[in-house]
Amino acid sequence: MKAKQMEHPNKVYVNRKFNCSATQLFDWLIKPELIAQWFGPKDWSVENIQTDVKVGGQFSIELRRSDSRKFFLEGKYIEIKPPTNLVFSFHYIGLSPAPPDSMITIRFKQLAPNESQLFLTQEFESMPQDMATRTAAWQHMLETLGQLVQI
Numbered sequence: 001m002k003a004k005q006m007e008h009p010n011k012v013y014v015n016r017k018f019n020c021s022a023t024q025l026f027d028w029l030i031k032p033e034l035i036a037q038w039f040g041p042k043d044w045s046v047e048n049i050q051t052d053v054k055v056g057g058q059f060s061i062e063l064r065r066s067d068s069r070k071f072f073l074e075g076k077y078i079e080i081k082p083p084t085n086l087v088f089s090f091h092y093i094g095l096s097p098a099p100p101d102s103m104i105t106i107r108f109k110q111l112a113p114n115e116s117q118l119f120l121t122q123e124f125e126s127m128p129q130d131m132a133t134r135t136a137a138w139q140h141m142l143e144t145l146g147q148l149v150q151i
Contacts, residue, residue, distance in 0.1 A: 071095045
């Protein structure tokens with residue numbers, strides 16, 4: 001089930017169906033040991049992840065490539081309503097040029113007992129120079145996640 005996208009100058013929209021419940025899918029987005037298995041752009045892997053999953057809690061994710069390049073993502077949880085809504089801020093550190101800060105809103109919809117749909121919006125403060133890369137990164141990550149939830 002390929003991820004779908006829409007276009008907007010400051011926003012990435014991606015939605016995708018998954019072969020799992022919305023509750024299971026929500027867990028894949030908040031549990032560090034699960035996030036580490038799918039999160040990150042192509043050719044990057046999670047080196048370290050810390051989460052404090054509560055409204056106002058913060059997270060930090062360190063990503064590394066095989067050539068030892070690394071960058072960090074940090075943010076704060078704004079809304080957590082399992083298994084339907086997850087909203088958090090997103091700040092890139094160590095990328096040059098770094099994309100502008102953004103807010104990520106994820107909505108989950110239960111379609112059937114073992115089928116759900118994820119709707120993701122990443123709204124940037126201003127348009128990133130590499131908007132196509134931002135969209136491609138989310139598509140790659142959600143495709144990876146889709147393969148994992150079927151295991």
